[in-house]
Amino acid sequence: MLNISKNSVQNTIWNKSYVTVQDIGNSLARKVFLKLILALLLLVIGMLFLPWTQNIQSKGVITALRPDERPQTIQNTIPGKIEKWYVQEGDLVKKGDTILYLTEIKTEYFDPQLIERTQEQVQAKANGINAYENKLLALDNQIHSLNDLQRLKIQTVDNKVKQSKLLVTTDSAGWKASEIELETARQRLKRQEDMYNQGLISLTDLETRRLKLQETKAKAIEQENKYGLSVNKYINTLIEQDQVISEFAEKISDVKSKRSSAGSELYDGLGEMSKMKNQLANYELRQEFYYVMAPRDGYITQAIQAGIGENIKENTPIITIVPLKWKKAVEVYVDPIDLPLIKRGNQMMFLFDGWPSIVFSGWPQLSYGTFPGKVQAIDYNISKNGKYRILVEESDIKPWPDEVRIGSGARGVALLNSVPVWYELWRQLNGFPPDYYTGMQEKTDEKSSK
Structure with a gap:
């Protein structure tokens, strides 16, 4: 027996019934066995107090950090028929190198002189536009000339109106003078008749006075008719003035109408030429799209x-x-329960597929073949697989192997706080997340300090 306790049971057990007890009873074997059991027990107890680095493990794939550095497909801009290949898989191409050549499959682009013919159409339309511009210039000059002529004609008519008005004034004065002279002649005739009745003058003198009255009366009628003619002339000049204004207004309106029509045709021509230029530019660009180019330096x-x-x-x-x-990066996925423990800038260790490594997840300093990384981005929305995507970039501490390729597998280990081994075993047996009670203890210490 081991005789660990002072209460021995050696005399209460029938030793001959148990072969193992008899073997232990041998003094040498018993001492060695006790020492081994004690050493193993001390080793286990000591290991329980060793520091253990908590970690979160996840699988991922190698990718590029920047979206514009990730693999991409090269697409054709226009439909066509593959005529010639210039590369093969595995070739290194530079930006602008030709990948393949396409030929046209649409009938509206079959004409080999399509660009030249379209240029001729654009030039013809440009000539038509120049003709419309010259027509507009001529119409503008015509409007300017009509305005000048109208101004001169109106000045001439205005002078006629003024002259007619002065003539009316003159004739009116002459008519008034002839009427006064007629009235004077009548009074003289009456006095002559009175004198004749009194025998003071002869019949000859009386008849002479009567003839004078008739002449004065004829002269008065002539002056009245002259005045009427001058008034009619004045009215005619006023009418002529209105006719000149109306006539030139009609001519100017007609020219302006022609100018508006020419301007409308000019703008229509400009619009059509713009469309034709756009079409020509599309034709020229389309010919460039027959060659599918490499958008960047890379491998096919x-x-x-x-x-x-x-x-x-x-x-x-x-x-x-x-x-x-x-720039190398790893795309890993973590469970939602572990997401709050990972922050941007945290360190992660990676094992790459095909790269020899010896890993002790709890003692990263003893691991071999692992490479550090730094958390660069954490998605704000959950992925379709029910986990959150984390993007980890290459660390400056230890560069990643150049042999790793985009799409190859990687296993990431996110390093957290260091705790004793017994605490980690107790945490995993109870299903608690890492740092759960550590955070609770920190809150308790904060409250006690307050």
Whole structure:
């Protein structure tokens, strides 16, 4: 027996019934066995108090940190028929290198001189626009001339109106004078008749006075008619003035109408020429799209389309290119329960597929073949697999191997706080997340300090 306790049971057990007890009873074997059990027990107890680095493990894939450095498919802008390939899978291409050449499959673009003919149409339309511009200039000059002529004509008519008005005034004065002279002649005739009745003058003198009255009366009628003619002339000049204004207004309106029509045709021509220029630019750009170019420096990895003479639609993935230079990163997914423990800037250790490594997750300093990384981004929305995506970039502490490729697997270990081994075992047996009670203890210490 071990005889650990002072209460021995050696005499109460029938030792011959148990072979094992008899073997232990041997003094040498018993001492060695006791020492081994004691050493093992002390070793286990000591290991329970060793520091253990809490961690969160997750699987992921290697990717590029920047979206513009990740693999992409090269697509064609226009539909066409594959005429010639210039690359093959595995080739290194530079930006602007030709990937393949397409030929036209749409009938409206079959004309080999399509651009030249469209340029001729644009030039013809430009000449038509120049003609309309010259027509507008001529009409503007015509309007300017009509305005000048109207102004001169109105001045001439105004002078006629003034002259007619003065003539009316003169004739009116002459008519008034003849009426006064007629009235005077009548009074003289009456006096002559009175004198004749009194025998003071002869009949001859009386008849002479009567003739004089008739002449004065005829002269008065003539002056009245002259006045009427001058008034009619004055009215006619006023009418002529209105006619001149109306006539030139009609002519100017007619020219302006023609100018508006020419301007409308000019703007229509400008609009059509703009459309034709746009069409010409599209034709020229379309010819450039016959050549599918590499958008960046990189390696050709996978040809999605193949063959010669195959028709493809626009925006069809043709080939995949991987950028020549890209900043390494790992895309990992963590459970929602572990997400609050990971912050931007935290360190993670990675094991890459195909890269030899020896890992002790609780003692990262003893691990071999692992590479550090720094958390760069954490998604704010959950992924379709029920986990959150974390993007970890390459750390400056230890560069990642150049042999890793985009899409290869990686296993990440997010390093958290260091705790004793017994605490970690107790936490995992109870299903608590890392740092759960550590956070509670910190809150308790804060409250006690207050």
